[in-house]
Amino acid sequence: MSNEALIVEQEGHVATFTINRPEKRNALNPEIHAGMVEHIDRLSEEGDVRCLVIKGQGDLAFSAGDDLKRAPGDPGPQPTPGKPAELQWPHRKTVQSIFDAPFPVVAMIDGYCVGGGLALATECDIRISTDRAQLGIPPSRLGIIYDYERIQVFIDLVGPAFTKELFCSGLRVDPQRAL
Template identity: 35%
Template structure:
């Protein structure tokens, strides 16, 4: 089976699956290059309200395919950073569903998602020190924002793997599920995400990611969207809200 990124949309949730079973779902250069345009296409689909990133089978992603680093490691890293930034910039909520190894470039992708749910037994590692590679500044800052400087240094300096429970304690993951329960919980939680206000989510994502120069924009969106009035009315009438704002209408 050729290494590839599989994707589909079900019930307003897009799923992207990393598939390279011969190398524990390691990302090839072609897969890194394919991710940004795939994300652009999914972002352009108004029916997509959340995105899940997963690995095929029992492994999330074992990192970059090391054989692709031999020719031009700088170019390989450029492709990885572009993919990471495209994932971080996806306009709707993103969630990494992690089973097994989430290492190197896999951890880089997981950290670029908004949320990370892991199955017990998952292992996480940031491993450039094993290869003498300088970890990208953007990825380092993102890791520090999740786990703090001390844990980021531990991971980066040592290249050691940590288990899901330690990842949960340090903030690298948001939930740890018993074996066999991850898929059910991810489906349940993404249904919740898809039912909530995209206006709230989009503004919160920008603010949480450090962008603070568009307060006026979001104030205007709140005034003109009708979503706040609909949310209050639905609450008082004890019915599910029918939010209409989407990223496509934001201007």
């Protein structure tokens, strides 16, 4: 059960979601968010899964974040700088499904993990990263406003000072610095 942008596999008690848009550095779109919500809910109801792994296709990116260059007319709300609710609504449903899942959700991070991709990874219970990962939040460069709940997750994970540095500078860091 997969769609083109999200590959869903299950082997034994482990399910794997692969964000399958390598040509877009696995940028997230409404189709991916809807697929994650649908399949997390289904796997939760079936009760056979004991762990869910989320990863990106290829070795360039876990996810470059929300697709800010979607064509007009694509399904779902169009991203608009300065209007957080339009961009974040699909992500909120995904986050709630991850939070409600009766199994741990693991983000396997390789390559770029920025913006909405990093927000998705921080919502997972466990994050595992290669040394090649580059983590960052670029809202200050893009004019995107993050809501308090998403920022609070970062504060809880890395503290207020590093959260301010990430959000205000837009810099990318390696996994060792992110610790």
